[in-house]
Amino acid sequence: MDDEKSQHLMARRSLLLLIDFQARLMPVLSGGTEAINSAIWLGGIAQALEIPVWLTEHCPDKLGASAPMTHLLSERTRCFTKRSFSALDAQDFRKALEQIGCDQLVVCGAEAHVCVMQTVLSLCGAGYRVALVADGVASRRPREAALGVARCEAAGASIVSAEMVAYEWLGCADHVLFGDIHRRYLKPRAAEHLTFPGLGG
Secondary structure: OOOOOOOOOOOHEEEEEOOOOOOHHHHEEEHHHHHHHHHHHHHHHHHHOOEEEEEEEEEEHHOOOOOHHHHHHOOEEEEEEEOOOOOOOOOHHHHHHHHOOEEEEEEEEOOOHHHHHHHHHHHHHHHEEEEEEEEEEOOOEEEEHHHHHHHHOOOOEEOOOOHHHHHHHHOOOOOOHHHHHHHHHHHHOOOOOOHHHHHOO
């Protein structure tokens, strides 16, 4: 498979970006629990596969820190504070992204129609390949989340589920970590009833 031409998400080219899952924002989101659970689930798989996990916090003095995500912090995790709605407009984030060399960004976060959407639009405009996780984003109002996701898709982002991402990262059942990830993440999730906040339900 020609990696450069492939439409598949590849672990070695990927970065997981978790946007503004902040303590004071979570309680007012429709579908927020489902979105954050998907993001945490995907974050665990990313860590197992040594994929960088980055967090952003928007005006943390007002919205609080990323409390639900603290257990994902590791040497491969970075957290960026910002005041711009698009993370790419934050100078330190943009510079770090240019330096790390990942051209595929898998995005979860809140709110889907504000900071998530504006970040995705900026990333697509800058030439990055973006996969927006429909079960990993949420807004206060479901209809606005759906509109935000639709705008991202129109801009060139692929709309995916967390499970789609996990299987693409693994690539095949012969992956050395497939058995462990299947036992810890994939099999338990298969029994769950999932909703997709980013698609309006």
